[in-house]
Amino acid sequence: xxxxxxxxxLRDQVRSFTGWSIGIVVLVVLMVALWPSVRxxxxxxTFLANYPExxxxxxxxxxxxxxxxxxxAELFSLMLPAVFLVYSIGRGARLVAGDEQNGTLxxxxxxxxxxxxxxxxxxxxxxxxxxxxxGVLLIAALGGDLVTDMHVGVPALxxxxxxxxxxxxxxxxxxxxxxAATGRRGLxxxxxxxxxxxxxILYVAATLVSSLSTWGPISPFHQALHSGPVGxxxxxxxxxxxxxxxxxxxxxxxxxxxxxxxxx
Numbered sequence: 001x002x003x004x005x006x007x008x009x010l011r012d013q014v015r016s017f018t019g020w021s022i023g024i025v026v027l028v029v030l031m032v033a034l035w036p037s038v039r040x041x042x043x044x045x046t047f048l049a050n051y052p053e054x055x056x057x058x059x060x061x062x063x064x065x066x067x068x069x070x071x072x073a074e075l076f077s078l079m080l081p082a083v084f085l086v087y088s089i090g091r092g093a094r095l096v097a098g099d100e101q102n103g104t105l106x107x108x109x110x111x112x113x114x115x116x117x118x119x120x121x122x123x124x125x126x127x128x129x130x131x132x133x134x135g136v137l138l139i140a141a142l143g144g145d146l147v148t149d150m151h152v153g154v155p156a157l158x159x160x161x162x163x164x165x166x167x168x169x170x171x172x173x174x175x176x177x178x179x180a181a182t183g184r185r186g187l188x189x190x191x192x193x194x195x196x197x198x199x200x201i202l203y204v205a206a207t208l209v210s211s212l213s214t215w216g217p218i219s220p221f222h223q224a225l226h227s228g229p230v231g232x233x234x235x236x237x238x239x240x241x242x243x244x245x246x247x248x249x250x251x252x253x254x255x256x257x258x259x260x261x262x263x264x
Contacts, residue, residue: 009125032144067150068231088172093188097179134165160230166241173245177252
């Protein structure tokens with residue numbers, strides 16, 4: 001029956017998803033709780049003026065005195081991207097390659113289920129879990145916005161959350177694709193993490209070095225974080241992140257379909 005692999009994959013993620021959800025709520029609560037102190041800080045504008053221009057642009061520090069600017073600088077520019085990347089890459093690498101190394105994938109494939117369906121449904125489970133983690137983030141951020149009067153609003157927080165989800169999808173699907181194509185969980189983590197690191201370095205370099213600025217838009221981090229993401233609307237870069245994940249998954253389908261599956 002359609003959805004069996006999807007259901008199994010989602011069920012296997014419940015425990016880890018719960019832990020990551022609690023971690024995100026705690027992180028958001030701690031950072032939002034500091035907002036009143038930052039907002040009421042005397043001479044805040046003078047303090048921020050001392051930062052280099054490149055750093056201001058990279059972390060959105062110029063708008064630090066607003067609720068949206070504070071969230072961008074303290075949460076959405078580094079900490080939350082790291083959380084979503086670690087979660088997504090780890091889950092993506094485990095869903096196929098991890099099951100193969102544990103010997104459970106062979107059992108699934110011994111049933112009347114095609115390999116294409118297995119990969120697509122595990123990808124669906126990954127996409128759903130990352131989206132659900134985004135839902136947890138959005139609810140926590142909205143609660144903080146209401147309690148501390150940050151005046152950010154639902155649309156701005158929703159677009160910021162969407163950027164985190166898309167960043168997670170792209171890198172998580174890359175890890176899933178490498179794992180499905182090779183059967184090696186460690187390699188899947190390494191490739192996806194390396195891709196994330198190089199993308200972030202390019203984003204930072206393109207922001208700080210004017211001669212590299214034309215290369216910035218090809219970085220997923222630029223696509224997710226440039227001019228926001230909280231309050232930046234829905235830039236075209238979001239489409240490229242979605243398409244990037246789909247391309248990674250599509251490229252792995254034929255390789256997974258003809259590859260010998262290792263036995264435990």
